[in-house]
Amino acid sequence: MASPEMLHCLSTSGNVAGNGTDMTVFERQRVRMKWQQEQFQQQQQQQQQSYFGGNEFSMFSMGGQVGQAQQFHGLINGDSAGVGDLLGRAVKADPGLENVWPEFGKLTMPGTGFNVENAGFESAGILNCSGFEMNHTTSRTSSCPLAAAEAKVRESVLPEKIASAVGRESFKKRKADKVQSPKVVAEEETKDKRIKGCAEDGESKITEANNNKNSTTTTTTTATTTTTNNNNRETSADTSKVSEVQKPDYIHVRARRGQATDSHSLAERVRREKISERMKYLQDLVPGCNKITGKAGMLDEIINYVQSLQRQVEFLSMKLAAVNPRLDFNIDNFLAKEVFPACAANFPTIGMSSEMTNPSYLHYDPIQQVATCGVEMGINPAEIALRRTISAPVSIPDTFLDSCFTQIQPSSTWDADLQNLYGPEFHQGRLMSFPSQAAFTGPIDASNLKMEM
Protein backbone atom coordinates (compact mmCIF):
# COMPACT_ATOMS: atom_id res chain seq x y z
CA MET A 1 0.00 0.00 0.00
CA ALA A 2 2.78 2.29 0.75
CA SER A 3 5.02 2.10 -2.18
CA PRO A 4 2.63 2.84 -5.01
CA GLU A 5 1.16 5.62 -2.98
CA MET A 6 4.51 6.98 -2.12
CA LEU A 7 5.55 6.95 -5.69
CA HIS A 8 2.26 8.43 -6.60
CA CYS A 9 2.95 11.22 -4.21
CA LEU A 10 6.26 11.65 -5.85
CA SER A 11 4.77 12.13 -9.23
CA THR A 12 1.89 14.23 -8.03
CA SER A 13 4.11 16.47 -6.05
CA GLY A 14 5.55 17.38 -9.34
CA ASN A 15 2.19 18.64 -10.47
CA VAL A 16 1.86 21.07 -7.69
CA ALA A 17 2.40 24.51 -8.95
CA GLY A 18 5.79 25.66 -8.20
CA ASN A 19 9.30 25.68 -9.18
CA GLY A 20 10.62 22.94 -11.28
CA THR A 21 13.66 22.81 -9.17
CA ASP A 22 11.68 22.40 -6.02
CA MET A 23 9.83 19.50 -7.32
CA THR A 24 12.85 17.66 -8.37
CA VAL A 25 14.61 18.42 -5.16
CA PHE A 26 11.71 17.16 -3.20
CA GLU A 27 11.48 14.05 -5.20
CA ARG A 28 15.15 13.60 -5.04
CA GLN A 29 14.79 13.74 -1.33
CA ARG A 30 12.22 11.02 -1.31
CA VAL A 31 14.35 8.84 -3.45
CA ARG A 32 17.22 9.45 -1.18
CA MET A 33 15.21 8.48 1.81
CA LYS A 34 14.47 5.17 0.26
CA TRP A 35 18.06 4.68 -0.55
CA GLN A 36 19.13 5.49 2.89
CA GLN A 37 17.01 2.98 4.48
CA GLU A 38 18.59 0.44 2.29
CA GLN A 39 21.77 1.97 3.38
CA PHE A 40 22.55 0.50 6.68
CA GLN A 41 22.40 -2.99 5.64
CA GLN A 42 24.91 -5.52 4.69
CA GLN A 43 24.98 -4.02 1.28
CA GLN A 44 27.18 -1.07 1.41
CA GLN A 45 25.99 1.14 -1.23
CA GLN A 46 27.32 4.32 -2.45
CA GLN A 47 24.78 6.89 -1.86
CA GLN A 48 24.24 10.55 -1.78
CA GLN A 49 23.74 12.04 1.55
CA SER A 50 21.00 14.30 2.58
CA TYR A 51 21.92 16.99 4.87
CA PHE A 52 20.18 19.79 6.51
CA GLY A 53 21.80 23.11 6.75
CA GLY A 54 21.26 25.21 9.74
CA ASN A 55 19.57 28.43 8.86
CA GLU A 56 17.80 27.27 5.82
CA PHE A 57 14.67 26.31 7.56
CA SER A 58 13.91 29.86 8.28
CA MET A 59 13.63 30.28 4.59
CA PHE A 60 11.14 27.58 4.07
CA SER A 61 7.51 28.12 4.16
CA MET A 62 5.50 25.18 5.16
CA GLY A 63 2.03 24.68 4.02
CA GLY A 64 0.14 22.89 6.63
CA GLN A 65 -1.87 19.86 6.17
CA VAL A 66 -3.64 18.85 9.21
CA GLY A 67 -1.52 21.28 11.03
CA GLN A 68 1.63 19.47 10.15
CA ALA A 69 3.88 20.39 7.35
CA GLN A 70 7.30 19.55 6.36
CA GLN A 71 9.53 19.97 3.55
CA PHE A 72 12.61 18.02 3.03
CA HIS A 73 15.38 19.74 1.38
CA GLY A 74 18.20 17.56 0.57
CA LEU A 75 21.60 18.21 -0.61
CA ILE A 76 23.41 16.55 -3.33
CA ASN A 77 27.06 17.03 -3.66
CA GLY A 78 26.91 17.79 -7.23
CA ASP A 79 30.57 17.94 -7.85
CA SER A 80 32.14 14.99 -9.39
CA ALA A 81 34.34 14.74 -6.39
CA GLY A 82 31.53 13.99 -4.08
CA VAL A 83 29.73 11.50 -6.12
CA GLY A 84 31.51 8.46 -4.96
CA ASP A 85 30.57 8.79 -1.34
CA LEU A 86 28.81 6.33 0.73
CA LEU A 87 26.46 7.01 3.48
CA GLY A 88 26.19 4.72 6.39
CA ARG A 89 23.51 5.78 8.62
CA ALA A 90 21.43 4.14 11.16
CA VAL A 91 18.46 5.75 12.63
CA LYS A 92 17.17 5.54 16.09
CA ALA A 93 13.56 5.27 16.87
CA ASP A 94 12.45 8.50 18.27
CA PRO A 95 9.53 8.11 20.55
CA GLY A 96 9.20 11.81 20.74
CA LEU A 97 8.63 12.05 17.05
CA GLU A 98 5.12 13.34 17.33
CA ASN A 99 6.32 16.33 19.20
CA VAL A 100 8.54 17.29 16.39
CA TRP A 101 5.90 17.72 13.79
CA PRO A 102 4.01 20.75 15.07
CA GLU A 103 7.21 22.72 15.01
CA PHE A 104 7.27 22.65 11.30
CA GLY A 105 3.98 24.33 11.00
CA LYS A 106 5.50 27.44 12.46
CA LEU A 107 8.23 27.81 9.96
CA THR A 108 7.43 30.34 7.34
CA MET A 109 9.16 31.90 4.50
CA PRO A 110 7.99 34.75 2.39
CA GLY A 111 8.09 33.95 -1.22
CA THR A 112 11.29 33.38 -2.93
CA GLY A 113 9.49 30.98 -5.09
CA PHE A 114 9.81 27.98 -2.93
CA ASN A 115 6.80 25.89 -2.81
CA VAL A 116 5.67 23.47 -0.30
CA GLU A 117 4.48 20.12 -1.20
CA ASN A 118 3.29 18.04 1.52
CA ALA A 119 2.00 14.66 0.97
CA GLY A 120 -0.30 14.31 3.87
CA PHE A 121 -0.02 10.68 3.36
CA GLU A 122 3.62 10.94 3.94
CA SER A 123 3.36 12.35 7.37
CA ALA A 124 0.64 9.98 8.33
CA GLY A 125 2.52 7.05 6.99
CA ILE A 126 5.68 7.95 8.71
CA LEU A 127 3.94 8.53 11.96
CA ASN A 128 2.40 5.15 11.76
CA CYS A 129 5.66 3.61 11.04
CA SER A 130 7.32 5.08 14.00
CA GLY A 131 5.08 2.81 15.96
CA PHE A 132 6.42 -0.05 13.99
CA GLU A 133 9.86 1.05 14.63
CA MET A 134 9.54 1.00 18.32
CA ASN A 135 8.18 -2.45 18.44
CA HIS A 136 10.62 -3.79 16.04
CA THR A 137 13.28 -5.90 17.55
CA THR A 138 14.25 -8.37 14.94
CA SER A 139 17.53 -8.15 13.31
CA ARG A 140 16.40 -7.97 9.77
CA THR A 141 15.25 -4.49 9.78
CA SER A 142 15.09 -3.02 6.42
CA SER A 143 17.64 -5.12 4.82
CA CYS A 144 14.94 -6.91 3.01
CA PRO A 145 13.24 -4.69 0.61
CA LEU A 146 16.31 -3.11 -0.77
CA ALA A 147 16.23 -4.83 -4.03
CA ALA A 148 12.52 -4.39 -4.27
CA ALA A 149 12.75 -0.76 -3.35
CA GLU A 150 15.40 -0.20 -5.84
CA ALA A 151 13.42 -1.92 -8.48
CA LYS A 152 10.38 0.06 -7.58
CA VAL A 153 12.34 3.22 -7.65
CA ARG A 154 13.60 2.42 -11.05
CA GLU A 155 10.19 1.69 -12.33
CA SER A 156 8.62 4.75 -10.96
CA VAL A 157 7.84 7.73 -13.07
CA LEU A 158 10.46 10.28 -12.36
CA PRO A 159 11.86 13.25 -14.17
CA GLU A 160 15.18 12.72 -15.76
CA LYS A 161 17.04 14.28 -12.98
CA ILE A 162 15.83 11.72 -10.58
CA ALA A 163 16.29 9.05 -13.12
CA SER A 164 19.85 10.00 -13.58
CA ALA A 165 20.38 10.15 -9.87
CA VAL A 166 18.80 6.81 -9.46
CA GLY A 167 20.81 5.44 -12.28
CA ARG A 168 23.90 6.69 -10.62
CA GLU A 169 22.96 5.18 -7.36
CA SER A 170 21.99 1.89 -8.82
CA PHE A 171 25.24 1.79 -10.65
CA LYS A 172 27.02 2.34 -7.41
CA LYS A 173 25.02 -0.34 -5.82
CA ARG A 174 26.03 -2.75 -8.48
CA LYS A 175 29.60 -1.78 -7.96
CA ALA A 176 29.25 -2.37 -4.29
CA ASP A 177 27.73 -5.70 -4.95
CA LYS A 178 30.71 -6.74 -6.86
CA VAL A 179 32.99 -5.55 -4.19
CA GLN A 180 31.37 -7.50 -1.48
CA SER A 181 30.68 -11.12 -1.37
CA PRO A 182 27.17 -11.43 -2.50
CA LYS A 183 25.10 -11.81 0.55
CA VAL A 184 21.74 -13.07 0.15
CA VAL A 185 19.05 -10.61 0.65
CA ALA A 186 16.12 -12.41 1.93
CA GLU A 187 13.12 -11.48 0.01
CA GLU A 188 10.89 -10.98 2.91
CA GLU A 189 10.18 -7.63 1.62
CA THR A 190 7.13 -6.33 3.10
CA LYS A 191 6.11 -2.91 2.22
CA ASP A 192 5.81 -2.24 5.87
CA LYS A 193 9.48 -2.64 6.31
CA ARG A 194 10.19 -0.30 3.52
CA ILE A 195 7.91 2.25 4.97
CA LYS A 196 9.55 1.72 8.25
CA GLY A 197 12.84 2.29 6.67
CA CYS A 198 11.55 5.47 5.24
CA ALA A 199 10.16 6.33 8.58
CA GLU A 200 13.49 5.90 10.18
CA ASP A 201 15.05 8.16 7.74
CA GLY A 202 12.21 10.53 8.05
CA GLU A 203 12.72 10.59 11.76
CA SER A 204 16.35 11.18 11.44
CA LYS A 205 15.72 14.03 9.15
CA ILE A 206 13.05 15.42 11.32
CA THR A 207 15.13 15.30 14.39
CA GLU A 208 17.84 16.86 12.37
CA ALA A 209 15.59 19.50 11.08
CA ASN A 210 14.08 20.10 14.44
CA ASN A 211 17.42 20.56 16.01
CA ASN A 212 18.44 22.78 13.20
CA LYS A 213 15.51 24.89 13.86
CA ASN A 214 16.35 25.07 17.49
CA SER A 215 19.97 25.79 17.24
CA THR A 216 21.37 27.14 14.13
CA THR A 217 24.66 25.40 14.40
CA THR A 218 23.55 21.96 15.26
CA THR A 219 22.61 19.28 12.91
CA THR A 220 22.02 15.98 14.43
CA THR A 221 21.91 12.58 13.05
CA THR A 222 20.91 10.16 15.64
CA ALA A 223 22.18 6.76 15.00
CA THR A 224 21.23 3.53 16.40
CA THR A 225 22.53 0.19 15.84
CA THR A 226 20.13 -1.47 18.14
CA THR A 227 17.77 -2.53 15.47
CA THR A 228 20.40 -4.19 13.44
CA ASN A 229 22.35 -5.60 16.25
CA ASN A 230 22.14 -9.22 15.55
CA ASN A 231 23.37 -8.84 12.09
CA ASN A 232 26.89 -9.36 11.16
CA ARG A 233 26.18 -6.84 8.51
CA GLU A 234 26.19 -4.62 11.46
CA THR A 235 29.86 -4.26 10.96
CA SER A 236 29.28 -2.17 7.94
CA ALA A 237 27.30 0.30 9.96
CA ASP A 238 30.02 0.34 12.51
CA THR A 239 32.49 1.68 10.08
CA SER A 240 30.66 4.94 10.17
CA LYS A 241 31.21 7.09 13.09
CA VAL A 242 28.59 8.63 15.21
CA SER A 243 29.17 11.48 17.46
CA GLU A 244 26.47 11.99 19.93
CA VAL A 245 26.76 14.83 22.25
CA GLN A 246 24.04 16.18 24.35
CA LYS A 247 25.21 19.75 24.26
CA PRO A 248 23.34 21.79 21.68
CA ASP A 249 26.26 23.67 20.30
CA TYR A 250 28.09 20.76 18.81
CA ILE A 251 27.69 19.84 15.24
CA HIS A 252 26.91 16.19 14.83
CA VAL A 253 28.12 14.74 11.67
CA ARG A 254 28.25 11.29 10.38
CA ALA A 255 31.30 10.28 8.49
CA ARG A 256 30.74 8.55 5.29
CA ARG A 257 32.09 5.17 4.63
CA GLY A 258 35.38 5.20 2.92
CA GLN A 259 36.20 8.68 3.99
CA ALA A 260 38.58 9.96 6.54
CA THR A 261 36.91 10.38 9.83
CA ASP A 262 39.03 12.94 11.51
CA SER A 263 37.45 16.13 12.61
CA HIS A 264 39.03 18.18 9.88
CA SER A 265 37.48 16.39 7.01
CA LEU A 266 34.19 16.20 8.80
CA ALA A 267 34.17 19.91 9.30
CA GLU A 268 35.23 20.28 5.74
CA ARG A 269 32.28 18.25 4.61
CA VAL A 270 29.86 20.21 6.73
CA ARG A 271 31.18 23.40 5.30
CA ARG A 272 30.98 22.15 1.78
CA GLU A 273 27.42 21.07 2.20
CA LYS A 274 26.37 24.32 3.72
CA ILE A 275 27.84 26.07 0.77
CA SER A 276 26.13 23.89 -1.75
CA GLU A 277 22.87 24.40 0.06
CA ARG A 278 23.24 28.11 -0.37
CA MET A 279 24.23 27.72 -3.96
CA LYS A 280 20.94 26.00 -4.53
CA TYR A 281 19.06 29.03 -3.38
CA LEU A 282 21.14 31.16 -5.62
CA GLN A 283 20.29 28.85 -8.42
CA ASP A 284 16.66 29.61 -7.94
CA LEU A 285 17.27 33.29 -7.72
CA VAL A 286 19.45 33.72 -10.71
CA PRO A 287 17.55 33.01 -13.87
CA GLY A 288 18.94 30.38 -16.13
CA CYS A 289 21.05 28.66 -13.57
CA ASN A 290 19.13 25.46 -13.48
CA LYS A 291 21.22 23.63 -15.96
CA ILE A 292 24.53 24.45 -14.45
CA THR A 293 25.70 22.21 -11.70
CA GLY A 294 29.33 23.12 -11.19
CA LYS A 295 30.34 25.61 -8.62
CA ALA A 296 32.53 27.59 -10.96
CA GLY A 297 29.87 27.84 -13.64
CA MET A 298 27.27 28.96 -11.19
CA LEU A 299 29.55 31.53 -9.72
CA ASP A 300 30.06 32.80 -13.20
CA GLU A 301 26.35 33.17 -13.75
CA ILE A 302 25.92 34.88 -10.43
CA ILE A 303 28.65 37.32 -11.23
CA ASN A 304 27.09 38.12 -14.56
CA TYR A 305 23.72 38.63 -12.99
CA VAL A 306 24.97 40.93 -10.27
CA GLN A 307 26.93 42.92 -12.82
CA SER A 308 23.93 43.27 -15.06
CA LEU A 309 21.76 44.39 -12.16
CA GLN A 310 24.27 46.98 -11.13
CA ARG A 311 24.54 48.22 -14.67
CA GLN A 312 20.78 48.48 -14.83
CA VAL A 313 20.79 50.64 -11.73
CA GLU A 314 23.33 52.92 -13.31
CA PHE A 315 21.41 53.16 -16.50
CA LEU A 316 18.13 53.83 -14.78
CA SER A 317 19.60 56.54 -12.64
CA MET A 318 20.98 58.17 -15.77
CA LYS A 319 17.60 57.93 -17.39
CA LEU A 320 15.94 59.49 -14.40
CA ALA A 321 18.46 62.26 -14.38
CA ALA A 322 17.82 62.95 -18.05
CA VAL A 323 14.08 62.92 -17.66
CA ASN A 324 14.10 65.14 -14.63
CA PRO A 325 15.90 68.37 -15.28
CA ARG A 326 15.33 69.58 -11.81
CA LEU A 327 15.19 66.42 -9.79
CA ASP A 328 11.80 67.25 -8.53
CA PHE A 329 9.97 64.08 -8.07
CA ASN A 330 6.61 65.51 -7.58
CA ILE A 331 4.81 62.45 -6.58
CA ASP A 332 1.49 64.10 -6.41
CA ASN A 333 1.79 64.90 -10.04
CA PHE A 334 1.75 61.25 -10.74
CA LEU A 335 -1.51 60.79 -9.02
CA ALA A 336 -3.19 63.90 -10.27
CA LYS A 337 -2.40 63.20 -13.86
CA GLU A 338 -3.52 59.68 -13.38
CA VAL A 339 -0.39 58.03 -14.41
CA PHE A 340 -1.56 55.18 -12.30
CA PRO A 341 -5.14 54.76 -13.30
CA ALA A 342 -5.74 52.05 -10.80
CA CYS A 343 -4.97 54.38 -7.96
CA ALA A 344 -7.14 57.20 -9.15
CA ALA A 345 -10.02 54.89 -9.63
CA ASN A 346 -9.69 53.72 -6.13
CA PHE A 347 -9.77 57.09 -4.58
CA PRO A 348 -13.41 57.08 -3.61
CA THR A 349 -13.33 53.65 -2.14
CA ILE A 350 -11.01 54.29 0.66
CA GLY A 351 -10.96 52.49 3.90
CA MET A 352 -10.13 54.25 7.05
CA SER A 353 -7.83 53.91 9.86
CA SER A 354 -8.38 55.88 12.95
CA GLU A 355 -5.05 55.82 14.61
CA MET A 356 -3.46 58.91 13.32
CA THR A 357 -4.39 62.45 12.66
CA ASN A 358 -5.40 63.79 9.34
CA PRO A 359 -2.44 65.86 8.38
CA SER A 360 -0.07 63.07 9.13
CA TYR A 361 -1.97 60.85 6.84
CA LEU A 362 -2.04 63.30 4.07
CA HIS A 363 1.63 63.62 4.30
CA TYR A 364 2.12 59.93 4.38
CA ASP A 365 -0.19 59.44 1.51
CA PRO A 366 1.61 60.60 -1.57
CA ILE A 367 4.55 58.46 -0.90
CA GLN A 368 2.41 55.56 0.09
CA GLN A 369 0.31 55.94 -2.97
CA VAL A 370 3.21 56.05 -5.27
CA ALA A 371 4.64 53.14 -3.47
CA THR A 372 1.54 51.12 -3.87
CA CYS A 373 0.74 52.19 -7.35
CA GLY A 374 4.12 52.48 -8.84
CA VAL A 375 5.42 49.37 -7.34
CA GLU A 376 2.48 47.09 -7.47
CA MET A 377 0.85 48.06 -10.66
CA GLY A 378 -1.43 45.19 -10.86
CA ILE A 379 -2.13 44.87 -7.24
CA ASN A 380 -5.53 44.06 -6.11
CA PRO A 381 -7.57 47.11 -5.24
CA ALA A 382 -8.47 45.94 -1.81
CA GLU A 383 -4.93 46.23 -0.71
CA ILE A 384 -4.63 49.69 -2.10
CA ALA A 385 -7.76 50.74 -0.36
CA LEU A 386 -6.43 49.41 2.85
CA ARG A 387 -3.23 51.25 2.57
CA ARG A 388 -4.59 54.50 1.52
CA THR A 389 -6.26 55.55 4.69
CA ILE A 390 -7.86 58.80 3.93
CA SER A 391 -10.31 60.25 6.28
CA ALA A 392 -13.96 60.99 5.75
CA PRO A 393 -14.03 64.04 3.52
CA VAL A 394 -12.99 62.50 0.28
CA SER A 395 -12.69 65.80 -1.40
CA ILE A 396 -9.55 66.47 0.52
CA PRO A 397 -7.28 64.50 -1.74
CA ASP A 398 -8.18 66.57 -4.76
CA THR A 399 -7.67 69.87 -3.09
CA PHE A 400 -4.58 68.57 -1.49
CA LEU A 401 -3.17 67.56 -4.80
CA ASP A 402 -3.92 70.87 -6.36
CA SER A 403 -2.29 72.73 -3.60
CA CYS A 404 0.66 70.43 -3.67
CA PHE A 405 1.48 71.32 -7.19
CA THR A 406 2.78 74.60 -6.15
CA GLN A 407 4.55 73.66 -3.05
CA ILE A 408 7.76 72.12 -4.06
CA GLN A 409 9.53 75.29 -4.97
CA PRO A 410 12.38 76.03 -2.72
CA SER A 411 11.50 79.01 -0.70
CA SER A 412 13.77 81.12 1.33
CA THR A 413 12.43 79.78 4.55
CA TRP A 414 13.01 76.30 3.38
CA ASP A 415 16.56 77.01 2.44
CA ALA A 416 17.23 78.38 5.83
CA ASP A 417 15.70 75.37 7.40
CA LEU A 418 17.66 73.08 5.17
CA GLN A 419 20.89 74.65 6.26
CA ASN A 420 20.06 73.45 9.68
CA LEU A 421 19.88 69.94 8.41
CA TYR A 422 23.53 69.84 7.92
CA GLY A 423 24.19 71.75 11.04
CA PRO A 424 24.61 70.47 14.51
CA GLU A 425 21.04 70.95 15.51
CA PHE A 426 19.61 68.70 12.94
CA HIS A 427 16.04 67.78 13.54
CA GLN A 428 14.89 64.71 11.87
CA GLY A 429 11.28 65.59 11.66
CA ARG A 430 11.90 68.81 9.88
CA LEU A 431 13.10 67.20 6.77
CA MET A 432 10.15 64.92 6.53
CA SER A 433 7.69 67.67 6.93
CA PHE A 434 9.16 69.77 4.19
CA PRO A 435 7.70 68.28 1.09
CA SER A 436 4.14 68.52 2.15
CA GLN A 437 4.11 71.03 4.89
CA ALA A 438 3.22 73.89 2.73
CA ALA A 439 0.08 72.11 1.82
CA PHE A 440 -1.15 71.87 5.32
CA THR A 441 -2.59 74.74 7.09
CA GLY A 442 -3.24 72.76 10.14
CA PRO A 443 -0.64 72.15 12.76
CA ILE A 444 1.60 69.37 11.91
CA ASP A 445 3.51 67.78 14.60
CA ALA A 446 6.98 66.85 13.63
CA SER A 447 6.73 63.91 15.89
CA ASN A 448 3.70 62.73 14.06
CA LEU A 449 5.59 62.63 10.86
CA LYS A 450 8.44 60.90 12.52
CA MET A 451 6.01 58.29 13.54
CA GLU A 452 5.05 57.62 10.00
CA MET A 453 8.51 57.04 8.77
Added chain:
Amino acid sequence: MRPPTSLKKEFLKKWIMGLQLCSSSKKEMSFLERKKAIKLSADVAMASARNATTRWSRALISNASKDDSNKGLVECILGPESESLKRASMSLVLCNKRNRSKKILRKSCSIRRARKSSSQMVMASSIAKRLVKKRTQVLKSLVPGGGSMSEFSLIEETLDYILSLRAQVDVMRHLANATELLNRK
Protein backbone atom coordinates in the same frame (compact mmCIF):
# COMPACT_ATOMS: atom_id res chain seq x y z
CA MET B 1 13.34 37.57 4.75
CA ARG B 2 10.96 40.35 4.24
CA PRO B 3 8.35 40.12 1.54
CA PRO B 4 9.61 41.89 -1.54
CA THR B 5 6.80 44.41 -1.81
CA SER B 6 7.38 45.85 1.61
CA LEU B 7 11.04 46.08 0.84
CA LYS B 8 10.22 48.00 -2.30
CA LYS B 9 7.93 50.32 -0.47
CA GLU B 10 10.46 51.13 2.15
CA PHE B 11 13.10 51.65 -0.43
CA LEU B 12 10.90 53.96 -2.42
CA LYS B 13 9.99 56.00 0.60
CA LYS B 14 13.53 56.57 1.64
CA TRP B 15 14.69 57.18 -1.85
CA ILE B 16 12.13 59.85 -2.57
CA MET B 17 13.00 61.45 0.70
CA GLY B 18 16.63 61.63 -0.24
CA LEU B 19 15.86 62.91 -3.69
CA GLN B 20 13.67 65.67 -2.40
CA LEU B 21 16.38 66.69 -0.05
CA CYS B 22 18.85 66.78 -2.88
CA SER B 23 16.61 68.76 -5.13
CA SER B 24 15.76 71.35 -2.55
CA SER B 25 19.29 71.90 -1.51
CA LYS B 26 20.81 72.75 -4.86
CA LYS B 27 19.26 74.94 -7.44
CA GLU B 28 21.03 73.80 -10.50
CA MET B 29 22.70 70.49 -11.01
CA SER B 30 24.48 69.18 -13.99
CA PHE B 31 23.42 65.96 -15.53
CA LEU B 32 26.17 63.99 -13.93
CA GLU B 33 25.55 65.51 -10.57
CA ARG B 34 21.95 64.59 -10.80
CA LYS B 35 22.73 61.09 -11.81
CA LYS B 36 25.13 60.71 -8.96
CA ALA B 37 22.64 62.06 -6.50
CA ILE B 38 19.97 59.76 -7.76
CA LYS B 39 22.16 56.74 -7.62
CA LEU B 40 23.53 57.59 -4.24
CA SER B 41 20.19 58.12 -2.65
CA ALA B 42 18.97 54.94 -4.24
CA ASP B 43 21.86 52.93 -2.90
CA VAL B 44 21.71 54.35 0.56
CA ALA B 45 17.97 53.94 0.68
CA MET B 46 18.31 50.32 -0.31
CA ALA B 47 20.98 49.71 2.24
CA SER B 48 19.03 51.35 5.01
CA ALA B 49 16.01 49.33 4.11
CA ARG B 50 17.98 46.41 5.43
CA ASN B 51 18.65 48.25 8.64
CA ALA B 52 22.24 47.17 8.91
CA THR B 53 21.34 43.57 9.32
CA THR B 54 23.54 42.55 6.46
CA ARG B 55 27.17 43.23 5.92
CA TRP B 56 26.86 44.59 2.46
CA SER B 57 24.38 47.20 3.59
CA ARG B 58 26.67 48.28 6.38
CA ALA B 59 29.58 48.49 4.00
CA LEU B 60 27.54 50.55 1.57
CA ILE B 61 26.51 52.97 4.26
CA SER B 62 30.00 53.34 5.61
CA ASN B 63 31.37 53.95 2.14
CA ALA B 64 28.77 56.55 1.49
CA SER B 65 29.35 58.27 4.78
CA LYS B 66 33.04 58.59 4.19
CA ASP B 67 32.43 61.35 1.76
CA ASP B 68 31.56 64.45 3.70
CA SER B 69 29.31 65.91 1.09
CA ASN B 70 27.10 62.89 1.25
CA LYS B 71 26.99 62.67 4.97
CA GLY B 72 23.95 64.80 5.46
CA LEU B 73 22.02 62.93 2.87
CA VAL B 74 22.98 59.64 4.35
CA GLU B 75 21.92 60.74 7.77
CA CYS B 76 18.54 61.84 6.59
CA ILE B 77 17.81 58.71 4.76
CA LEU B 78 18.97 56.53 7.54
CA GLY B 79 16.69 58.23 9.92
CA PRO B 80 16.84 58.19 13.66
CA GLU B 81 18.90 55.07 13.90
CA SER B 82 21.67 56.64 11.90
CA GLU B 83 24.05 56.87 14.79
CA SER B 84 23.96 53.22 15.71
CA LEU B 85 24.08 52.24 12.08
CA LYS B 86 27.12 54.32 11.47
CA ARG B 87 28.83 52.86 14.45
CA ALA B 88 28.09 49.39 13.17
CA SER B 89 29.48 50.20 9.77
CA MET B 90 32.58 51.78 11.20
CA SER B 91 33.44 48.63 13.05
CA LEU B 92 33.18 46.80 9.78
CA VAL B 93 35.86 48.99 8.30
CA LEU B 94 38.22 48.21 11.12
CA CYS B 95 37.52 44.52 10.70
CA ASN B 96 38.45 44.80 7.07
CA LYS B 97 41.86 46.17 7.88
CA ARG B 98 42.60 43.32 10.22
CA ASN B 99 41.51 40.73 7.72
CA ARG B 100 43.55 42.27 5.02
CA SER B 101 46.75 42.02 7.01
CA LYS B 102 45.95 38.41 7.85
CA LYS B 103 45.49 37.63 4.22
CA ILE B 104 48.79 39.14 3.29
CA LEU B 105 50.51 36.96 5.84
CA ARG B 106 48.74 33.88 4.63
CA LYS B 107 49.61 34.54 1.04
CA SER B 108 53.26 34.96 1.78
CA CYS B 109 53.29 31.66 3.61
CA SER B 110 51.46 29.72 0.95
CA ILE B 111 53.76 30.79 -1.83
CA ARG B 112 56.51 28.85 -0.25
CA ARG B 113 54.46 25.68 -0.11
CA ALA B 114 55.51 23.18 -2.72
CA ARG B 115 53.09 22.59 -5.47
CA LYS B 116 51.97 19.07 -5.91
CA SER B 117 52.29 18.02 -9.39
CA SER B 118 50.85 16.84 -12.19
CA SER B 119 49.02 13.69 -12.55
CA GLN B 120 46.11 14.40 -14.76
CA MET B 121 43.51 14.18 -12.07
CA VAL B 122 45.26 16.47 -9.70
CA MET B 123 45.62 19.01 -12.45
CA ALA B 124 41.94 18.98 -13.20
CA SER B 125 40.87 19.50 -9.66
CA SER B 126 43.45 22.18 -9.05
CA ILE B 127 42.34 23.97 -12.18
CA ALA B 128 38.78 23.82 -10.99
CA LYS B 129 39.81 25.15 -7.63
CA ARG B 130 41.68 27.98 -9.20
CA LEU B 131 38.69 28.88 -11.33
CA VAL B 132 36.40 28.92 -8.36
CA LYS B 133 38.84 31.00 -6.43
CA LYS B 134 39.19 33.53 -9.18
CA ARG B 135 35.47 33.88 -9.48
CA THR B 136 35.00 34.24 -5.77
CA GLN B 137 37.46 37.07 -5.92
CA VAL B 138 35.44 38.77 -8.61
CA LEU B 139 32.24 38.28 -6.68
CA LYS B 140 33.86 39.73 -3.61
CA SER B 141 34.73 42.82 -5.54
CA LEU B 142 31.17 43.15 -6.77
CA VAL B 143 29.33 42.81 -3.53
CA PRO B 144 29.96 45.83 -1.33
CA GLY B 145 32.02 44.95 1.68
CA GLY B 146 32.73 41.53 0.31
CA GLY B 147 36.43 41.63 0.81
CA SER B 148 36.37 40.35 4.31
CA MET B 149 33.78 37.66 4.12
CA SER B 150 34.23 33.97 4.30
CA GLU B 151 33.05 31.99 1.33
CA PHE B 152 29.91 30.93 3.06
CA SER B 153 28.84 34.35 4.22
CA LEU B 154 29.73 35.71 0.83
CA ILE B 155 27.10 33.54 -0.73
CA GLU B 156 24.53 34.58 1.83
CA GLU B 157 25.31 38.21 1.29
CA THR B 158 25.11 37.77 -2.44
CA LEU B 159 21.67 36.27 -2.04
CA ASP B 160 20.43 39.22 -0.08
CA TYR B 161 22.20 41.69 -2.29
CA ILE B 162 20.65 40.24 -5.42
CA LEU B 163 17.21 40.50 -3.90
CA SER B 164 17.69 44.10 -2.94
CA LEU B 165 19.18 44.98 -6.29
CA ARG B 166 16.22 43.47 -8.02
CA ALA B 167 13.81 45.46 -5.90
CA GLN B 168 15.79 48.59 -6.54
CA VAL B 169 15.80 48.07 -10.28
CA ASP B 170 12.08 47.42 -10.30
CA VAL B 171 11.23 50.54 -8.38
CA MET B 172 13.54 52.69 -10.41
CA ARG B 173 12.15 51.39 -13.62
CA HIS B 174 8.62 52.09 -12.53
CA LEU B 175 9.52 55.59 -11.50
CA ALA B 176 11.32 56.25 -14.74
CA ASN B 177 8.37 55.02 -16.74
CA ALA B 178 5.97 57.10 -14.73
CA THR B 179 8.06 60.21 -15.16
CA GLU B 180 8.26 59.59 -18.84
CA LEU B 181 4.52 59.21 -19.10
CA LEU B 182 4.08 62.31 -17.09
CA ASN B 183 6.32 64.33 -19.31
CA ARG B 184 4.60 63.13 -22.37
CA LYS B 185 1.19 64.32 -21.23
